[in-house]
Amino acid sequence: MIETSISSHTWCFGFVHARSTHIPRRELWSSICTHAANPMCVLADFNVVLGAHERSRGVGNPTRPSQEFRTFLDEARLHDMDTAGPQFTWVTRHSNMGYMAPRLDRVLVNDDFMDLWQTTSATVLPRISSDHHPMLLRLLVTANHVIRPFRFQHMWSTHSSFLPLVVASWSLPITTNNPIHRVTQKLKRLKVTLKA
DSSP states (O other), X not given: OEEEEETTEEEEEEEEEOOSSHHHHHHHHHHHHTTTTSOEEEEEEOSOOSSGGGBTTOOOOOOHHHHHHHHHHHHHTOEEOOEESOSOOBOEEETTTXXXXXXXXXXXXXXXXXXXXXXXXXXXXXXXXXXXXXXXXEOOOOTTOOOXXXXXXXXXXXXXXXXXXXXXXXXXXXOOOOHHHHHHHHHHHHHHHHHO
């Protein structure tokens, strides 16, 4: 992990290629968790999926490595950043099963990072020569970026499009399984929507 400061804010940035077996990954999870108090972004090939929905064939029961990965994300307060582009990031061919494509590569961020870098975007790019899709992360710095507290404006609730806007924002998927983090992420996303 790289720890840096920009505009008097300290934040952590990491690039990770995790081991392909889950036991050695536990040390990696612990190492990343030590930085959880700071705004954090990790671009990584974690070599694990969250569940069957992250495999092209969409089959299989929850595995211990997937459960440990979900636990790590909750403990580190990290969540998947929404990405544009292909859903599956790695392609392999098994002799008896044909092609398989799981989602191994991802951009993980915490809420503090998203508060600091509100104009961040991530894109999964097309594969060229590797079996992995490259990922592009854009961090846009805005002039005089000041984090202001959110204040709800009562007048919003009287507008005819207020409730549909809230319902649309609230119904978008959230990747974490932790109920408190889910509510926090939804509220922060709604804040951005209402301010727009």
